[in-house]
Amino acid sequence: xxxxxxxxxxxxxxxxxxxxxxxxxxxxxxxxxxxxxxxxxxxxxxxxxxxxxxxxxxxxxxxxxxxxxxxxxxxxxxxxxxxxxxxxxxxxxxxxxxxxxxxxxxxxxxxxxxxxxxxxxxxxxxxxxxxxxxxxxxxxxxxxxxxxxxxxxxxxxxxxxxxxxxxxxxxxxxxxxxxxxxxxxxxxxxxxxxxxxxxxxxxxxxxxxxxxxxxxxxxxxxxxxxxxxxxxxxxxxxxxxxxxxxxxxxxxxxxxxxxxxxxxxxxxxxxxxxxxxxxxxxxxxxxxxxxxxxxxxxxxxxxxxxxxxxxxxxxxxxxxxxxxxxxxxxxxxxxxxxxxxxxxxxxxxxxxxxxxxxxxxxxxxxxxxxxxxxxxxxxxxxxxxxxxxxxxxxxxxxxxxxxxxxxxxxxxxxxxxxxxxxxxxxxxxxxxxxxxxxxxxxxxxxxxxxxxxxxxxxxxxxxxxxxxxxxxxxxxxxxxxxxxxxxxxxxxxxxxxxxxxxxxxxxxxxxxxxxxxxxxxxxxxxxxxxxxxxxxxxxxxxxxxxxxxxxxxxxxxxxxxxxxxxxxxxxxxxxxxxxxxxxxxxxxxxxxxxxxxxxxxxxxxxxxxxxxxxxxxxxxxxxxxxxxxxxxxxxxxxxxxxxxxxxxxxxxxxxxxxxxxxxxxxxxxxxxxxxxxxxxxxxxxxxxxxxxxxxxxxxxxxxxxxxxxxxxxxxxxxxxxxxxxxxxxxxxxxxxxxxxxxxxxxxxxxxxxxxxxxxxxxxxxxxxxxxxxxxxxxxxxxxxxxxxxxxxxxxxxxxxxxxxxxxxxxxxxxxxxxxxxxxxxxxxxxxxxxxxxxxxxxxxxxxxxxxxxxxxxxxxxxxxxxxxxxx
Numbered sequence: 001x002x003x004x005x006x007x008x009x010x011x012x013x014x015x016x017x018x019x020x021x022x023x024x025x026x027x028x029x030x031x032x033x034x035x036x037x038x039x040x041x042x043x044x045x046x047x048x049x050x051x052x053x054x055x056x057x058x059x060x061x062x063x064x065x066x067x068x069x070x071x072x073x074x075x076x077x078x079x080x081x082x083x084x085x086x087x088x089x090x091x092x093x094x095x096x097x098x099x100x101x102x103x104x105x106x107x108x109x110x111x112x113x114x115x116x117x118x119x120x121x122x123x124x125x126x127x128x129x130x131x132x133x134x135x136x137x138x139x140x141x142x143x144x145x146x147x148x149x150x151x152x153x154x155x156x157x158x159x160x161x162x163x164x165x166x167x168x169x170x171x172x173x174x175x176x177x178x179x180x181x182x183x184x185x186x187x188x189x190x191x192x193x194x195x196x197x198x199x200x201x202x203x204x205x206x207x208x209x210x211x212x213x214x215x216x217x218x219x220x221x222x223x224x225x226x227x228x229x230x231x232x233x234x235x236x237x238x239x240x241x242x243x244x245x246x247x248x249x250x251x252x253x254x255x256x257x258x259x260x261x262x263x264x265x266x267x268x269x270x271x272x273x274x275x276x277x278x279x280x281x282x283x284x285x286x287x288x289x290x291x292x293x294x295x296x297x298x299x300x301x302x303x304x305x306x307x308x309x310x311x312x313x314x315x316x317x318x319x320x321x322x323x324x325x326x327x328x329x330x331x332x333x334x335x336x337x338x339x340x341x342x343x344x345x346x347x348x349x350x351x352x353x354x355x356x357x358x359x360x361x362x363x364x365x366x367x368x369x370x371x372x373x374x375x376x377x378x379x380x381x382x383x384x385x386x387x388x389x390x391x392x393x394x395x396x397x398x399x400x401x402x403x404x405x406x407x408x409x410x411x412x413x414x415x416x417x418x419x420x421x422x423x424x425x426x427x428x429x430x431x432x433x434x435x436x437x438x439x440x441x442x443x444x445x446x447x448x449x450x451x452x453x454x455x456x457x458x459x460x461x462x463x464x465x466x467x468x469x470x471x472x473x474x475x476x477x478x479x480x481x482x483x484x485x486x487x488x489x490x491x492x493x494x495x496x497x498x499x500x501x502x503x504x505x506x507x508x509x510x511x512x513x514x515x516x517x518x519x520x521x522x523x524x525x526x527x528x529x530x531x532x533x534x535x536x537x538x539x540x541x542x543x544x545x546x547x548x549x550x551x552x553x554x555x556x557x558x559x560x561x562x563x564x565x566x567x568x569x570x571x572x573x574x575x576x577x578x579x580x581x582x583x584x585x586x587x588x589x590x591x592x593x594x595x596x597x598x599x600x601x602x603x604x605x606x607x608x609x610x611x612x613x614x615x616x617x618x619x620x621x622x623x624x625x626x627x628x629x630x631x632x633x634x635x636x637x638x639x640x641x642x643x644x645x646x647x648x649x650x651x652x653x654x655x656x657x658x659x660x661x662x663x664x665x666x667x668x669x670x671x672x673x674x675x676x677x678x679x680x681x682x683x684x685x686x687x688x689x690x691x692x693x694x695x696x697x698x699x700x701x702x703x704x705x706x707x708x709x710x711x712x713x714x715x716x717x718x719x720x721x722x723x724x725x726x727x728x729x730x731x732x733x734x735x736x737x738x739x740x741x742x743x744x745x746x747x748x749x750x751x752x753x754x755x756x757x758x759x760x761x762x763x764x765x766x767x768x769x770x771x772x773x774x775x776x777x778x779x780x781x782x783x784x785x786x787x788x789x790x791x792x793x794x795x796x797x798x799x800x801x802x803x804x805x806x807x808x809x810x811x812x813x814x815x816x817x818x819x820x821x822x823x824x825x826x827x828x829x830x831x832x833x834x835x836x837x838x839x840x841x842x843x844x845x846x847x848x849x850x851x852x853x854x855x856x857x858x859x860x861x862x863x864x865x866x867x868x869x870x871x
Contacts, residue, residue: 007046009037013057021065033057081404088405095377101762102373103413109366110417110450112755114443115428116359116748122436123352125267126333130207132293135169137300137326138340139290143319143655144594147584151289151340154324158311162292167303170293172205173278174198175286176341180532181694182249184274186234192725193230193273194344195247197284202275205293208268212241213259221280223258230273231260247276250285266437269333271344289342292326300326318655321593339579345435350825351741355748361498362752367454368491369759374406374458402462410455414448421447432744492760496807496844497814499756503840504815505822506749508830512823513742515830517735522673523576524611525735527568527701530575531713531728533557533720534694553720554693560716561697566705569609571698572691573602576610576675577734585686587642588651588663597638599686600675601695603627606687607670609700617647617668620689625667628690633668638684652686674828677738681827706730761847804848808841 014030021029036056041049092099127133139154154160155173162171175197183190196202203215210217217223224245231240246254255276264271278284294300304325312322327337336346421443429436534550561570574580584594604620606612612619615636625631632652634644644650647666654664672682701709710728717726736743816832823829 007041007049009034009053010050013054017057017060020061025065029060084401084404085408087401088408091405092408098373098377101765102370102377103409103416105369105373105759105762106366106409106413106451106454107417107420108755109362109369109759110413110447110454111420111424112752113359113362113366113450114417114421114447115425116355116362116752117446118425118436118443119434120352120355120359121442122267123347126347127267127269127329129265129267130205130329132205132207133329135294135296135298136205136329137292137294138329138332139292140325140327140338141319142323142325144321144584145323146593147596148338148582149325149327150338150582153288154290154311157319158322158324160307160310160324162290165303165307167295167298168292169295170201170204172199172201172291172293173288174202174291174342175278175284175288177249177286178341180696181286182247184234185246185248186243188722190248190721190725191230191234192727194271195249196272196275196342197278197286197288198275199278201293205291206270208264209262211260211262217259218275218277220258221277222254222256223277224255225259225261225275226257227261227273228263231257251281251283253280255280266435269329269343269345286341289340294326300328338582348741351745354745358502358748358752361502362755363450365495365498365756365759367457368495369762370454371458371461372491372495373762374462399463402459406455406459406462410451413455414444414451417447417451418444432747433740434744493803493807493810495756495760496804496848497811499753499760500808500811500840500844501815501818502749502753502756503844504811504836505819506746506753507836507840508819508823508832509742509746509749511830511836512826513739513746516678516739516742516826516828519674519678519828521576521675521678522613522671523675524609524700525731527703527706528575528609528731529699529701529706529709529713529728530696530731530734531699531717531726532694532696533717550693557697557716557720561699564709564712566702566709566712567699568702569605569700571603571605571609572695573606573698574600575696575698575731575734576600576673577731577738580675580685583654583686585652585654587644588653594655597641597684597686598675599688601690602633602687603689603691606698609698612673613671615669615671617666619668619670620687625689630662630664631667631689632664633670633687634666635670635682635685635687636672637682638686639669641684678828679826757844757847761850800848801845804841804845808844812837 014033017029018026033053033056037049037053040052044052130136138151140149141152141154141158142149153173155162155171162168177195177197179192179194182195183192184195185191198218200216200218202218203210211228213225217225224247226234226240234240234245235243240257240260243257244254245257246252253276261275278288294303307324307326309322310324312320331337332340332343333345334347334349334352336348339346418440422438422440425436425438428434534554558570561567580598580600582596583599585597585599586594602620604622604625607614607619617633618624619633620631634647634652639647642650644666647669650666651663652666653662670687674682675685676683699709699713713728714726815837819832
């Protein structure tokens with residue numbers, strides 16, 4: 001014991017007991033607890049003894065030991081609390097104009113912030129529900145020094161055995177088939193869906209939750225896994241487990257449903273409708289991707305160096321300059337180094353940072369609004385505060401009243417904000433075409449934290465405000481005490497500056513979007529649709545009968561389309577705004593390495609359908625060219641890129657189309673046209689005549705005949721694919737989809753700008769309300785001395801208008817700078833016009849006048865006798 005005499009128990013638990021425990025028990029409890037501490041100290045460390053002491057002390061906070069907090073004649077904190085709750089409610093209804101505005105500002109601001117944060121949180125947590133997400137990597141190859149990395153079947157093409165690397169815990173090979181490439185049949189009914197053809201290790205790498213079935217389900221080559229949504233679609237109101245289904249693509253087979261995956265969360269970059277065991281068939285035509293699950297604490301940089309040159313020295317290698325590397329799943333989504341069919345969506349760093357800034361702006365505006373409104377409300381209670389001080393209220397009493405009042409605001413705002421958030425969430429997600437899951441518990445927590453922080457700041461500001469007021473100033477209603485502080489006016493200017501900035505940004509985004517949607521791309525973009533009649537061609541050796549039937553059906557479909565009077569042109573190939581594939585190309589005679597160049601597959605009717613203009617040579621022809629011949633057409637950008645003077649004297653070659661290096665004749669040059677997002681400059685493009693029966697069918701129809709053409713196509717589709725689901729896409733909708741991100745950003749900016757404008761207007765309205773109340777007698781005296789209503793209106797309004805003018809002056813250069821930076825991301829963009837700034841300034845000014853005019857006009861028209869009698 002002597003060695004522990006200098007160690008003492010913590011003091012605060014006993015101090016707590018002295019405040020809340022009945023005095024009769026304190027002396028005995030204190031002695032017992034000290035003995036407990038030293039006894040426990042004999043066999044434990046001091047920190048353990050202190051923790052045990054605290055725990056045992058807190059256990060004594062039992063009802064029978066606590067002091068009574070009600071039912072006494074002496075005022076206690078509980079009674080004071082009840083009184084202040086009633087007082088706060090009375091004050092709310094007495095000053096309901098300012099109080100309600102304050103509550104509305106807080107609710108709407110927090111809901112707007114939370115809706116943005118829902119998206120940010122979803123992006124932050126993308127794929128993180130997989131417990132091994134940080135260890136999942138994609139194997140990639142750079143085929144040539146000048147080419148971009150691409151996702152290939154690295155294991156097969158470069159002859160790599162992943163089992164030879166101790167750093168690799170598991171490997172997973174996945175083929176991806178899109179909805180237009182594979183169908184699942186239940187009986188005679190066909191269902192389109194995205195399919196993954198995966199190794200049995202799929203559920204060892206990914207943590208998609210299984211509602212039914214085991215993680216080893218893909219070990220069985222006859223099993224198939226369905227997502228819950230797809231299972232409900234194929235087997236409505238039935239248990240899908242154990243049911244037989246079949247698939248049809250380049251392979252055919254019958255499988256038994258052996259597992260159901262829960263609905264895929266919105267924070268998953270990988271989505272699917274069903275999974276088929278890869279080993280159930282010997283060959284799948286779609287190029288797979290190799291995913292590697294690395295062991296923990298592997299040095300990825302060192303591993304990339306280890307595998308960098310593997311496979312390039314093999315005798316059969318087509319890529320002697322190749323370089324291999326791994327890319328993390330996280331980087332695949334957020335950095336989008338290239339497109340792979342496995343991922344259903346990609347992130348955008350610019351959009352992510354922009355949304356973070358916008359969320360911060362909305363939070364800041366909400367904070368300013370609520371603090372200013374509460375401070376304004378506090379000014380209306382100045383005389384009441386002075387009276388309470390005279391009657392003996394100390395600073396603690398005044399502060400406690402503010403805390404109780406704000407606590408009621410916190411409860412009401414958190415409850416209403418959560419309810420409003422849940423009410424608008426689905427419409428918000430639908431209107432902006434977002435992929436977000438509703439998480440009520442998490443949202444309630446986040447909303448409570450945000451509301452709590454804003455309310456806490458307002459408490460601190462109000463406490464400082466009240467503690468600075470002297471008693472006699474408060475009682476006399478001294479003018480300088482009742483005036484809105486300069487700091488609040490500065491915050492209002494800042495609030496309006498941010499609002500104006502958002503409105504200018506919204507105008508620029510929408511004008512840029514309109515410009516892109518209506519810009520001449522060099523192609524015909526109207527009255528064109530894309531559809532798909534056939535799955536991937538079956539392997540001839542496995543199903544020659546199906547193959548021949550498909551050939552006959554293909555010829556029949558094209559014949560029927562060409563006979564339809566509403567159809568102007570028919571082609572097969574890649575729609576210009578679809579993703580162009582990247583292939584390494586170079587001039588045959590050049591010694592330089594290959595370069596990655598965009599490519600698209602077309603047929604001889606492609607130029608007529610899209611109105612492609614030739615500047616040299618000719619386009620593909622049915623009579624002169626055959627499918628998959630070594631001939632290409634390039635655009636003007638490609639001709640310039642390679643420095644070609646005479647296309648007849650130059651040949652191109654690529655090393656990815658076959659094991660044999662082949663020379664390609666350049667038979668023509670087309671005028672440059674935009675085939676990518678207009679933020680990109682027109683890049684070199686190589687067109688090849690390489691189409692299959694399953695290639696998309698492109699139809700140009702007569703103007704105004706879309707519905708008739710679609711109905712004809714659906715009828716023809718059902719004739720060829722009984723029980724199937726027909727769908728089509730117009731080029732105009734694809735163009736709009738291409739700029740969906742800008743549309744989404746513009747809508748978000750517009751919505752948040754309106755919220756910011758609403759909050760700013762509420763704040764200005766409240767200031768006007770307070771100022772008119774404060775200056776009522778002054779206005780009465782001015783009117784007695786001959787002032788007209790117009791003079792009074794201008795006198796009251798000019799201070800508020802000066803706030804708008806100053807805010808506009810501050811916001812304009814900032815908006816100009818940031819929007820110039822944003823537009824610099826587009827190779828084709830609008831130029832700033834003065835009317836954008838003037839229009840925003842006019843709108844904000846009109847709304848500001850509307851916000852203050854109700855009070856100023858009312859006071860300006862008030863009878864001076866009533867003004868002088870006002871108290």
